Amino acid sequence: MMTGNITLQQMKFHAHHGVMPQERQVGNDFEVTVSLQYPLGKAAMSDDLADTLNYAEVYATVAAEMAMPSQLLEHVAGRIIRALRTRFPLIEGGTVAVSKLTPPFKCQMAAVTVTLSF
Numbered sequence: 001m002m003t004g005n006i007t008l009q010q011m012k013f014h015a016h017h018g019v020m021p022q023e024r025q026v027g028n029d030f031e032v033t034v035s036l037q038y039p040l041g042k043a044a045m046s047d048d049l050a051d052t053l054n055y056a057e058v059y060a061t062v063a064a065e066m067a068m069p070s071q072l073l074e075h076v077a078g079r080i081i082r083a084l085r086t087r088f089p090l091i092e093g094g095t096v097a098v099s100k101l102t103p104p105f106k107c108q109m110a111a112v113t114v115t116l117s118f
Helices: 021-026 041-046 055-066 073-087
Strands: 003-015 028-039 093-101 111-117
Antiparallel strands (some): 028 093
16 A cells, blocks of 8 residues: 655744743744645545545644643644544654744744654
8 A cells, every 4th residue: 555645834823832921912923834744645546535535634733732731742643643643544654843933032033843754
């Protein structure tokens, strides 16, 4: 059976993750990229949505987890992984990267990113 990756790149969210009280009150902008290993052979033959990983449902799962505040990006990424594996048990592995855009530092940087693999 063929296995492949389905990747949702740079999904954008405004969320309230962070250790600092202001981050949790005002929020910040985040990007999430999810790459999932999934058995894609049946869908490659059938052209039927029922035979693949519905990425609209993956997005909805990620969005629900991003809506719940956490202090640490590691915790957010771990929650996303647990939710995806629960909802889609055929996922064989993958990565989840959560980036906080404009972190609260007195320097210029594009983002801080935590990536977890499973």
